[in-house]
Structures are given as C-alpha cells and as structure tokens.
Amino acid sequence: MEFDFQALDRIFHPRALAVVGVSNRLNNAGVMFAEANRVLGFAGPIYAINPSGGEQVKDFPTYRTVREIPGPVDHVIISVPAKFLPEVIADCAEKGVRSAAIFTSGFSETGEDSGWELEEKIRKIARESGLRIIGPNCMGIYYPAQGLGFRSDLPQWEGQGNISFLSQSGGLAFSGIFLGQRCGLKFQKVVSYGNETDLSSHELIDYFAEDPATGIILVYIEGTRDGISLARALIRAGRKKPVIVLKGGLNEIGIRAAASHTGAMGGKRPTWEAILKQAGALQAGGLEELIETAMTVNRLPAFTGRRMIMVCMSGGVSVNYTDRTADWGFEMPELSPETTKKLRAAFDAPGTSVKNPIDMASSYINFFIYPDIFRALDEDPDCDIIMLVFTMEYYIYAERFAPGLVDTTVSAFIEALKAVRKPVVVVCPSVVEEEKRNQIQQTFLNAGFPSFLTIDRALKALSLTRQYHSKKGSPAGRDSRVP
Amino acid sequence: MEFDFQALDRIFHPRALAVVGVSNRLNNAGVMFAEANRVLGFAGPIYAINPSGGEQVKDFPTYRTVREIPGPVDHVIISVPAKFLPEVIADCAEKGVRSAAIFTSGFSETGEDSGWELEEKIRKIARESGLRIIGPNCMGIYYPAQGLGFRSDLPQWEGQGNISFLSQSGGLAFSGIFLGQRCGLKFQKVVSYGNETDLSSHELIDYFAEDPATGIILVYIEGTRDGISLARALIRAGRKKPVIVLKGGLNEIGIRAAASHTGAMGGKRPTWEAILKQAGALQAGGLEELIETAMTVNRLPAFTGRRMIMVCMSGGVSVNYTDRTADWGFEMPELSPETTKKLRAAFDAPGTSVKNPIDMASSYINFFIYPDIFRALDEDPDCDIIMLVFTMEYYIYAERFAPGLVDTTVSAFIEALKAVRKPVVVVCPSVVEEEKRNQIQQTFLNAGFPSFLTIDRALKALSLTRQYHSKKGSPAGRDSRVP
Numbered sequence: 020m021e022f023d024f025q026a027l028d029r030i031f032h033p034r035a036l037a038v039v040g041v042s043n044r045l046n047n048a049g050v051m052f053a054e055a056n057r058v059l060g061f062a063g064p065i066y067a068i069n070p071s072g073g074e075q076v077k078d079f080p081t082y083r084t085v086r087e088i089p090g091p092v093d094h095v096i097i098s099v100p101a102k103f104l105p106e107v108i109a110d111c112a113e114k115g116v117r118s119a120a121i122f123t124s125g126f127s128e129t130g131e132d133s134g135w136e137l138e139e140k141i142r143k144i145a146r147e148s149g150l151r152i153i154g155p156n157c158m159g160i161y162y163p164a165q166g167l168g169f170r171s172d173l174p175q176w177e178g179q180g181n182i183s184f185l186s187q188s189g190g191l192a193f194s195g196i197f198l199g200q201r202c203g204l205k206f207q208k209v210v211s212y213g214n215e216t217d218l219s220s221h222e223l224i225d226y227f228a229e230d231p232a233t234g235i236i237l238v239y240i241e242g243t244r245d246g247i248s249l250a251r252a253l254i255r256a257g258r259k260k261p262v263i264v265l266k267g268g269l270n271e272i273g274i275r276a277a278a279s280h281t282g283a284m285g286g287k288r289p290t291w292e293a294i295l296k297q298a299g300a301l302q303a304g305g306l307e308e309l310i311e312t313a314m315t316v317n318r319l320p321a322f323t324g325r326r327m328i329m330v331c332m333s334g335g336v337s338v339n340y341t342d343r344t345a346d347w348g349f350e351m352p353e354l355s356p357e358t359t360k361k362l363r364a365a366f367d368a369p370g371t372s373v374k375n376p377i378d379m380a381s382s383y384i385n386f387f388i389y390p391d392i393f394r395a396l397d398e399d400p401d402c403d404i405i406m407l408v409f410t411m412e413y414y415i416y417a418e419r420f421a422p423g424l425v426d427t428t429v430s431a432f433i434e435a436l437k438a439v440r441k442p443v444v445v446v447c448p449s450v451v452e453e454e455k456r457n458q459i460q461q462t463f464l465n466a467g468f469p470s471f472l473t474i475d476r477a478l479k480a481l482s483l484t485r486q487y488h489s490k491k492g493s494p495a496g497r498d499s500r501v502p
Numbered sequence: 503m504e505f506d507f508q509a510l511d512r513i514f515h516p517r518a519l520a521v522v523g524v525s526n527r528l529n530n531a532g533v534m535f536a537e538a539n540r541v542l543g544f545a546g547p548i549y550a551i552n553p554s555g556g557e558q559v560k561d562f563p564t565y566r567t568v569r570e571i572p573g574p575v576d577h578v579i580i581s582v583p584a585k586f587l588p589e590v591i592a593d594c595a596e597k598g599v600r601s602a603a604i605f606t607s608g609f610s611e612t613g614e615d616s617g618w619e620l621e622e623k624i625r626k627i628a629r630e631s632g633l634r635i636i637g638p639n640c641m642g643i644y645y646p647a648q649g650l651g652f653r654s655d656l657p658q659w660e661g662q663g664n665i666s667f668l669s670q671s672g673g674l675a676f677s678g679i680f681l682g683q684r685c686g687l688k689f690q691k692v693v694s695y696g697n698e699t700d701l702s703s704h705e706l707i708d709y710f711a712e713d714p715a716t717g718i719i720l721v722y723i724e725g726t727r728d729g730i731s732l733a734r735a736l737i738r739a740g741r742k743k744p745v746i747v748l749k750g751g752l753n754e755i756g757i758r759a760a761a762s763h764t765g766a767m768g769g770k771r772p773t774w775e776a777i778l779k780q781a782g783a784l785q786a787g788g789l790e791e792l793i794e795t796a797m798t799v800n801r802l803p804a805f806t807g808r809r810m811i812m813v814c815m816s817g818g819v820s821v822n823y824t825d826r827t828a829d830w831g832f833e834m835p836e837l838s839p840e841t842t843k844k845l846r847a848a849f850d851a852p853g854t855s856v857k858n859p860i861d862m863a864s865s866y867i868n869f870f871i872y873p874d875i876f877r878a879l880d881e882d883p884d885c886d887i888i889m890l891v892f893t894m895e896y897y898i899y900a901e902r903f904a905p906g907l908v909d910t911t912v913s914a915f916i917e918a919l920k921a922v923r924k925p926v927v928v929v930c931p932s933v934v935e936e937e938k939r940n941q942i943q944q945t946f947l948n949a950g951f952p953s954f955l956t957i958d959r960a961l962k963a964l965s966l967t968r969q970y971h972s973k974k975g976s977p978a979g980r981d982s983r984v985p
Contacts, residue, residue, distance in 0.1 A: 045903055046900060046903050050559075051899070074644030100852070101852070104526070123852075124852050124853040125853070127854040156853075160772065170899060175981070187818075188818025188819075188821070189818070189820040190531065190819060190893070190895060191816075191818030191819065191822075192818075192893055193895040193933070194816070194818070194819065194893070194931075194933045196934065197895070197933045198933060201932075201936065239818065240820055263919070265822065267818065267821035267822050268821055268824075268825065269825045269828075270663070270825060270828045270829075271828075272824050272827075272828055272833075272834045273821055273822075273825035273828065273856075275824075275826045275836075275857070276821045276824040276834075276857070276858075276859055277821045279855045279857050279861075280820070280821055280855070280861070281820070304826075305822055305956070305957070305958070306818075306822065306931075307931075307956065333671075333673030333674075333677070335669070335670075335671025335672070335673040335674030335675075335677070335722065335750065335763070335789075336671075336673060336674065336677070336789070337747065337758075337759055337763070338671070338724055338750035338751055338756055338759045338760045338763050339674075339750050339788055339789065340751065341751075341755050341756045341758075341759040342513070342751065342752045342753060342756035342786075343788070344751075344755075345753045345754075345755055345756065346753075350755075351755045351759075353758075369583070369584065369606075369607050369608040370607040370608070370639075372762045372763070374758070374759070374762045375755075375759075376759055378762075378763070410673070411676070412673060412676040412677055412680070415655070416534070416653060416655065417529060420528050420529050448677075448789075448790075449681065449684075450676070450677045450680045450681060451792070453684065453944075454505055454937055454938050454940065457936050457937065457940065472955070473788070473790065474788070475788070
C-alpha cells in the first residue's frame with residue numbers, strides 16, 4: 020500500500036466520534052472511551068452505540084447501530100464481544116466511517132483458528148471499503164491537541180507536545196504516557212495499535228516521520244506481519260528524527276509471550292538489532308529507559324563527548340558512582356589546575372574534595388557557592404557533561420535546625436544550574452523518606468533537568484543520547500530545557 | 503595481630519561513653535553523637551568533652567578533657583579538628599579507654615604528607631597503649647540493641663536484628679541503614695570504619711563471622727592496607743554466613759576517588775573478584791543491590807532452580823519482563839496442562855492469558871481467585887520462583903467506582919501469598935501516582951515479601967540469592983518471612 024500522509028492525517032482529525040458497546044453498566048469500557056474524549060475536549064459530537072437495546076447512556080446521543088446515526092461519523096471506537104465484530108465493521112463501512120479502533124480482544128492473539136478467521140474477516144471488509152482498522156486488541160488514539168483519548172485521566176495541557184509514541188501494547192501506552200508525564204514529556208500523538216490487522220506499524224512510523232508536530236518518535240513493538248516494510252520505515256524515520264525503540268519479545272520465551280499478547284510474529288534478536296542499528300534508532304531495554312531516554316534527548320543540548328564531572332555530597336556514593344560511569348563508557352577526567360583553583364576558592368572545609376568526583380561534604384549547606392561551582396565546570400574545556408548527585412542523608416538531619424532547608428537548597432541548585440550551557444543531569448538516589456525524595460526529583464524534572472532515581476538509569480539514558488548525537492549532525496527533536 | 507573475639511566484643515559493650523568536641527553551637531557534630539546515643543537508649547553515662555572551655559553542654563556532664571572524667575569510660579567518640587587528635591588520643595590512652603571512634607577527617611585521605619603523619623602518630627599511641635581506634639574519618643558504631651549509634655534518627659525496634667554491616671564510608675552506612683529499614687532489614691551491628699588506621703576490616707569481618715547474633719554480613723569496602731588478611735577473613739566468613747560485598751573503586755578512576763575518600767589503597771578488579779569468588783561472597787554493583795540482596799537472602803526460602811512463573815496484569819509489561827528474565831539467566835517454562843487447567847478454572851475472561859507469563863488482565867479485580875492462582879503455582883513441580891508484577895494503571899481507574907480497591911487488592915494478594923511455600927518476589931513498577939506506588943511496595947515489604955521497583959533489580963537480587971544457595975548446602979542467615 021502506498022503511503023499517503025493526508026489519508027493517515029485525517030484519522031487524527033475526525034469530525035465526529037461514535038463508541039460501539041456503551042451501556043449503563045458500572046465500569047463499562049465503552050463509557051470510559053466516550054467520557055475520555057469528552058473530558059479531553061473533543062469538539063465534535065460523540066455518539067454512543069448501545070447494541071443491546073439502544074437505551075440512552077448518560078447524556079450521550081445513543082443509537083442501536085452506527086448506521087442509525089443521523090450525521091457523519093469519521094472515527095469509531097469498538098468495544099463489543101469479538102463475535103459481533105464483523106457486523107459492526109460492516110455497519111461502519113456502510114456508514115462511510117474512515118477509521119475504527121477496536122478495543123475488543125479475542126482474535127489472533129489467542130492462537131486459535133477462530134480468532135485468526137475472525138480477524139481475517141474484518142480485515143477483508145475493511146480493505147474492500149477503505150475503512151482503516153486500528154487494532155483489534157488495542158486502546159487506539161490519544162491526541163490531546165484534538166481532545167482524542169482512551170481514558171479521561173490522560174494528561175492535558177496548553178499547546179502541543181512534540182513526542183509521538185506508537186505502542187503495540189495498550190498497557191505500555193498508558194504506562195508510557197504516565198511515566199512520560201512525570202518526566203515532563205508532552206505527547207503529540209500516541210497510538211496503541213495492538214494486533215495490526217490493517218493499519219500497520221510501518222505506516223504509523225512513516226506518518227510520524229512526516230508529521231511536522233512530531234519531534235521524537237517512540238516505538239514499542241512486539242512483532243509485525245511485514246518486517247521488510249517496518250525496517251524500511253524505521254530507516255526512513257531515523258534519517259529525520261530521533262527514533263527510540265523498545266522491542267518486546269527478544270528471545271524465544273519473550274517471543275512466545277508476545278504472540279499470546281498481540282498475535283505478533285516476532286523476529287530474531289540479531290535481526291532486530293541490525294535493523295535498529297542501520298536506522299540509527301536507539302534501543303531501550305525497558306519502558307523506563309524508553310521514556311527517560313526521550314526525556315534526555317529532548318532536554319539536553321547536543322553532546323558527543325564522554326567526559327563527565329560529578330558533584331556529590333557523600334563520598335561513599337561518589338566512589339561507587341565513579342565505578343559505574345566507567346562501566347557505561349564515560350570518563351571522569353582529573354580536574355585541571357585552573358578548575359581546581361576555582362573550586363577551592365568556593366569551598367575549602369575539611370572532608371570536602373575538589374577532585375572529580377567533587378565531594379561538597381558539609382559545604383553542601385552553603386548554597387551561595389553553587390553558582391561558582393557550576394560556572395567553573397561549565398567553563399572547563401575538559402568537561403562534556405555535568406552530573407549532580409543529590410543525596411539527602413545530611414539534609415534530613417540538618418532540617419531539624421533549619422526547617423525548609425531541603426527545598427531552599429533544591430531551588431538554589433536549580434537557579435545555579437539554569438545558567439549552565441552544558442548538559443546537566445541530576446541523580447536523586449533513594450534513601451529514607453521516599454516521598455520527600457520523589458518530590459525533590461519531581462522539582463528538578465519540572466525545572467527541565469533530566470533527573471533519575473539511580474546512577475545506572477542516568478548513565479543508560481546519557482549513553483543512548485550520546486549515541487544519537489554521535490551519529491547525527493543535528494540535534495533534531497530537542498525541546499527547550501525549561502518546560 | 504591474633505584475632506580475639508572477646509576483645510572486639512567488649513568494644514560493642516562499653517560501660518560509659520564520652521564525646522570529645524561537644525559545644526553549644528548549632529549543628530555541632532559532637533552534640534549529634536551525644537544525643538544519638540541517649541535517644542537510642544544507651545544505659546550508661548554519656549559524658550561531653552568541651553575542650554574550648556568546659557562550658558556545660560545541654561544536660562550532659564561536661565568536662566574539658568577525657569582525663570577529668572571521674573568514672574571509667576570505655577568508648578570515646580572524637581569530633582575535634584585533626585591537629586588536636588594526638589593530644590586527645592594520648593588522653594584516652596592515659597584514661598584507659600578501650601576504643602575511640604574518630605569522626606574527624608583530614609588525614610591520609612587528603613593525600614598530603616601531613617595527613618599521613620598525623621594518622622601514623624595516633625596509630626602509634628594506640629598500638630602502644632592497647633586503645634583501639636575506629637577510623638579516623640568515620641561515623642563509628644551503630645548497635646541498636648545496646649543503644650549505640652551516630653545519629654538520633656537511626657531505626658530502633660524491639661529485639662535484635664540479624665544483619666551486620668561493615669562500611670568504610672559513613673555516608674553509605676547511613677544510606678544502607680535507611681534503605682535497609684525500608685526493605686524491612688533489622689541491623690544487628692553497623693560499623694563505619696573509614697581510614698582503617700588501627701581496627702581493620704579483616705578483624706571486623708572475623709568478628710561478625712563469629713558473632714552469634716549476626717546472620718548476614720554486608721561489606722562496603724574501598725581498599726585496605728592488608729589485602730591478604732582481608733581475603734582470608736572473607737573466605738573464613740563465607741564458610742559460615744552469607745557475605746555480600748559492595749566494592750568501591752573497581753577501576754582506575756574509581757580507585758582514585760576512593761583514595762581521596764578514605765585514603766584506601768584499592769586493588770585491581772580481577773583480584774577482588776577472584777577473592778570474592780573464592781569466598782563465595784556475593785558481589786553487589788551498588789548500594790541498592792547490596793541491601794536488596796540482603797533482603798532477598800534473608801526473606802526467601804532456599805532455592806537453586808531457575809524456573810520462574812510470572813503473574814502480571816498488563817500484557818505489554820509482561821513481554822518485556824519475560825525478555826529480561828532470560829537476560830538474567832532465569833527460565834520461564836511453559837505451563838503444564840495440569841497447571842493450565844487449574845488456572846483456567848480460576849479465570850477465563852477475554853484478554854487473559856494462562857500461559858507463562860500469566861496475564862490476569864481484567865480478572866485482576868476478582869480477588870477471590872488469587873488463592874487458587876498461587877496454590878496452582880505452588881503445586882507446580884516445574885516452578886522454582888513466583889513473581890507477582892503489580893501494575894497500577896487499571897486499578898487507579900477502577901478506584902473511581904470502588905474507592906479503597908487498591909488497598910483491598912494488595913491485602914488480598916498478601917493473604918494469598920502467605921500460603922505459598924516457594925520463593926515469592928513482587929515487582930511494583932513506577933507509573934503514575936508515585937506516592938501510592940511507593941506505599942503499595944512498602945505494604946508488600948512490611949508483609950515480608952521482597953519487593954522491587956524494577957524487574958532488573960528483582961532479577962539481580964534473585965540471581966545473587968540463587969548463587970548463594972547454589973554454593974552452600976544450608977540456607978544460613980535466613981530470617982522468617984513475616985517480620
């Protein structure tokens with residue numbers, strides 16, 4: 020099938036929606052979809068289709084079938100048992116619906132012949148009519164700028180996000196959106212596409228690659244029925260934008276798990292890795308890595324160097340963290356006499372160290388020196404990346420004498436770091452008072468600084484981000500630091 | 503020096519304490535130590551030594567020097583500038599003090615000749631008098647059963663803990679204690695020993711190996727001045743108890759960082775790894791791993807098998823997690839017809855899967871089936887380990903219709919899991935509502951089930967625990983599941 024940007028773009032801009040399988044039953048999935056689009060602000064009509072009687076559902080205009088709706092309907096969300104699907108899809112085709120997202124599961128992912136046959140049947144109807152099917156076994160579209168979504172608690176904001184996410188799994192689409200929200204990612208378009216019976220991953224990747232509003236493409240994929248086209252689409256997209264991929268089903272048992280999840284036919288690990296490498300795509304090992312790498316690519320200025328300077332408040336952590344940086348391919352250069360001199364001018368108490376890693380020790384409490392420290396590192400020609408390790412052990416104790424100290428210090432760090440032009444990341448490792456720790460990390464995130472729970476997660480995201488910039492000349496896909 | 507258990511044991515059982523360097527200045531470190539021992543419930547007298555005038559500090563009996571104290575003093579904590587140390591140590595020796603923990607830094611870790619000389623001077627006084635020195639550049643002893651500690655917010659509880667921890671870093675001693683508290687670890691004795699000028703890591707390891715109250719030995723070490731003795735002590739201890747080691751300074755830059763932290767002379771990575779292997783010690787890669795492995799060794803029944811069955815509520819996560827298990831050397835066997843049948847009898851809704859990983863999907867909401875599910879896995883002869891992956895995405899939505907659902911479900915899982923005899927671990931990955939997630943993880947931890955934020959952390963801890971049981975016949979060091 021020839022790729023047609025406009026045709027796909029129309030799927031994301033329906034005039035009216037219908038949800039098939041809506042009832043007044045508590046926790047009815049159809050109502051969840053109908054309400055989600057209303058809460059997210061979809062501007063056109065939202066029709067409810069209640070096939071079991073047409074009884075009015077909440078205040079949605081309710082009908083028994085899609086055909087009975089008086090006006091035009093461009094996009095339909097379907098949540099009825101699998102056996103009713105051929106009839107509903109035929110209705111949609113007859114009505115002239117452009118696209119249908121099918122939530123219903125029980126198709127090819129069951130591994131049973133009946134599931135495959137049912138899926139083949141609806142594909143045939145779609146192909147003959149021009150109706151595009153998303154799914155089945157998926158959550159469909161989240162496009163906050165148009166008020167489209169699959170759950171009413173999905174994030175909303177003013178203006179448009181720049182991250183688009185294509186997820187074969189509905190659960191990972193959710194989780195990715197929520198994790199992304201914590202990390203300050205604003206999503207442009209998310210598509211959970213499930214069993215890929217018609218609308219395929221390669222079409223969506225081509226679409227996101229062309230889409231001017233998409234800056235970074237995230238992909239969770241378990242497998243596809245057209246590996247060649249997928250590979251080509253990834254390579255095309257990789258020429259234009261950062262593409263970050265989480266592959267589900269990398270080994271025999273993972274592939275088996277994927278097959279029973281979305282009916283996907285997964286390829287072998289080396290094949291995938293070769294394709295991703297050729298595409299210049301970054302391979303994440305898990306959902307956290309996918310989202311945190313997007314955050315890091317999005318927030319940091321371009322860098323290709325490996326030389327890191329680490330600012331710590333606890334010697335023990337700094338030694339272990341220094342080991343980890345080397346394990347991940349980064350370098351911790353010895354500081355030049357000039358930088359050492361500048362740092363010693365800023366702080367000189369016993370127990371502090373102005374070697375790399377820098378140990379502020381008890382001097383952490385003097386936030387007047389923060390600008391001097393980070394300016395010295397920003398000016399150091401042998402420093403590519405600055406890492407702040409924010410450990411709370413001593414703060415918590417000192418707060419007894421100075422309530423509010425932690426928040427003041429975090430604000431002072433953020434003010435000092437805002438003046439830095441080099442890439443800065445923050446690690447907030449867990450200790451005691453997990454809620455406070457989480458709040459501190461969130462404050463750094465909200466200020467636009469990539470922040471991580473563990474050193475390994477920070478280093479993995481930095482490593483992938485560096486890999487991206489080392490391959491490409493231009494730092495496409497970057498948003499600004501301050502959200 | 504011959505190892506003398508009784509002599510070392512006396513250090514942990516002083517009749518009276520003195521803290522040198524106490525003043526009425528806000529945030530004075532000496533007061534922190536004095537108050538810590540009082541709050542933790544030390545039964546004997548706690549004297550304050552205020553060398554700059556002898557002015558009374560709070561309600562502690564205050565003197566100008568240790569020599570002026572009327573009664574006996576067995577253990578002294580020292581927090582005065584480095585240059586005063588020889589005099590203070592000479593006073594202690596004259597007074598007949600058994601042991602001194604020196605908080606002061608500015609010795610060999612500075613890398614300067616004056617620091618080395620000062621340290622040599624106090625070592626000489628100590629060796630001549632029989633006074634044992636812990637440190638300098640350390641936090642000293644935390645032994646809650648005797649009310650000894652270095653900060654008043656250190657955890658306390660009824661009865662004795664079974665984990666002892668030897669940390670060259672004071673910061674990591676803190677962090678390890680606090681992290682351990684979250685993980686439900688109860689510490690027996692913790693020693694932050696810093697520059698190791700006198701009392702050495704190998705003596706402490708020998709002591710913990712003999713100590714009947716110590717079930718598991720944790721070690722954070724950067725380097726030592728007597729590598730042969732340390733290696734021998736580790737090997738001796740490894741024959742008796744689980745020993746889990748975090749080595750700080752594994753490569754050139756890490757070793758450099760360690761040298762400026764505790765003045766430690768670190769060996770090369772292959773040497774360390776060979777010693778740890780010979781000792782049967784488990785090597786943790788970071789503090790979280792050290793603590794989480796201790797938790798897992800402590801809580802789980804012995805196991806040597808690799809076959810895991812995973813229970814999930816979200817298909818996307820389950821596929822990725824299945825990949826990860828294989829990466830860490832575990833197996834996810836296909837379920838037997840018998841187990842499959844039992845599971846299908848428990849739940850059969852569309853979207854669920856009774857293959858391994860088991861995807862409860864929408865059936866998660868029916869907590870009446872949990873006992874049936876876990877009983878089936880417990881009875882399955884092809885299952886060595888059970889992993890529950892607790893994802894919250896759907897719960898959060900369903901709570902709108904059923905407030906309290908999440909807590910009810912967590913309790914129901916815990917009740918069902920309590921009947922399981924096989925090793926069980928729980929993964930609570932982060933999504934939205936981090937505070938709620940953290941609280942859920944804490945509830946599983948409090949119920950005695952090793953619980954983790956990420957699959958990789960769970961698999962690493964399981965992998966090390968399995969390594970321990972595969973080497974040793976007996977599951978020494980195990981506490982009970984329910985705390």
